[in-house]
Amino acid sequence: MNTYSEAISWIHSRLKHGINLGLARMEWLLQEMGNPEKKLKVIHVAGTNGKGSTVTFLRSILNESGYDVGTFTSPYIETFNERISINGYPISDDDLIELTRIIKPLAEELEKGEWGPPTEFEIITAMALYYFGNIRQVDFTILEVGLGGRYDSTNIIRPLAGIITNIGKDHINILGDTIGKIAYEKAGIIKEGIPLFTGAKQEEALSVIREETEKKQADLFQLGSDFSIENNESVPGGEKFTFLSKELTYENLKVSLLGRHQTENAALAVVSLLYMKEKNLLQLHEKDIRAGLKKAYWPGRMEVLQDHPTVILDGAHNTEGLEAFLSTMKERYREKKIKVIFAALEDKDLSHMLPLFKKINAQVTFTEFEFPRAASATKLKEIAQIEDAAIENDWCSLTKRMVNELNPEDVLAVTGSLYFISEVKPFIVGLLRGRY
Structure with a gap:
């Protein structure tokens, strides 16, 4: 594995293994890699739409607060490397080659065992976790779920916070044909005692999420009740809105992504980071929130x-x-x-x-x-x-x-x-x- 094209070609060759949900292969891979995921402070983001935008709002605010942030997202828009990025910048070709060298022999060994070959997404997820844990250590890692949540390869981690942006009918052939079934799969990211923030609106979805958080004794924060948006206004170059929680109000927040739905994604980012601040997991100031939201950029979304x-x-x-x-x-x-x-x-x-x-x-x-x-x-x-x-x-x-x-x-x-x-x-x- 000496060139970037060879590395990319090998990674894409895993596409032939399709989608194969489950965590056994990830557990084996990460154990062989020294469990790098256990070194990470993770925010886990699931949902039907808005995952990428929420990730970029989180990352941008944390960057403004002085933190180094690793992100794992999919799919890519401009370059494959952007799926694994630090502070918004894709990893280098050399780093991608090195990661491929490390994981290729492990993947080949795993393929011979009882769980079978790892998929492309599992390979890239493992590469990201190893990179952020061992090669370029970061203050925070934000992982975007690939598909569903419960059996998605990113669900191998124990995060500081979980986010479910919304619930809609997508991938119904895999996740189920009702909002309740889809919500059940996405609610699989909820961990024991870990707070969950959601922008889901349908009662069918919310009842599933509530049941899961109660079962896991996890705090639930819901858009429209625990925090909300008011005075949304489309302005040149973005959206303007007021964020309200039970503790505080931020007026005239601005995002540079177009559409009211982006203010909901921004609110999810803000409320989850404010919670982490309250728990002394990070330092955060209002000016960082304002600047981070305004600077956040996500390609291919309006x-x-x-x-x-x-x-x-x-x-x-x-x-x-x-x-x-x-x-x-x-x-x-x-x-x-x-x-x-x-x-x-x-x-x-x-x-x-x-x-x-x-x-x-x-x-x-x-x-x-x-x-x-x-x-x-x-x-x-x-x-x-x-x-x-x-x-x-x-x-x-x-x-x-x-x-x-x-x-x-x-x-x-x-x-x-x-x-x-x-x-x-x-x-x-x-x-x-x-x-x-």
Whole structure:
């Protein structure tokens, strides 16, 4: 394993093992690596949508407070290395090569045993935990759950705090087809005596979460009762809001991510860090909270690549994500001519997602991209049942034409699968900079 391309190629070769939930392989790997996870101070973030944004709010506030923070997130938008980052900066190619050298022989040994081969996600999770524990030690580590929670490979840790952003119907073929079943899987991150903060709203989900926290004797802090948001206002370049808890109020907080849902993610970050401050786990000042929220940046989430004409990227990859995207578009760009390019994976809940486009006055074009589970443009239009929607198989030529034909009053939004967004973003950035 001498080059970056060799390391990435080997990691991606694990994709053939698919999704195989369970913790036995992680337990074996980490034990062989000296249990680096036991050295870490972890905040664990689960949920259907908003995990990545919540992670970046947490990280940004902690950075403002002077702490070094490691983050583990997925998928990546711009570079694979960003999945394992410190203070917002992806690890180096050399570090990734070194991590691969360490874990490859262990993975090959594990493959011969009773639990079988580790998946790609398990490999990357173990690499992140080893990196933060042994190679580049940090003050805090923030882990984003990959899928569900209960049997996700990140659930090998005992955190300082757990966060469940929200609950929606995603990955129903794996997690279950009801909000209650999905909530049960996500509530699996709740540990004995460890506080849990949630932005979930449905009573079906909350009853499951309450039952789990009571069983584990864990404190529960719920958006809308234990802390809340008021005076949300869309302003140029972001959102403004007031955060309220039972102890304090912060007025005129600002985030640079677009959409009301981002204020909820920000509130989750704030309330969990304030709790940790109260327990003397960290130092935190109001100015750090304000600066951290404003500076937080997360690619591919209502990301404005250009103004006048406006070009936006957003990973609206499930029903709740698409609803948030459409709501933000209607609120911010109601006077504009909206054009949408959309591609998705076929294992998403497309029958509920796609008809949502009827709620917005927009020119919608369905397209497709090279990915094992990508839906065809034709299938997307059939499911959407939007007669005047267009279809075009070649997203590259479609995007180039639509960007070049934009008028000052137009807004072009490219949305759908995060895997699609990660493929499209460098191309659009190149277009806007005149490379193509």
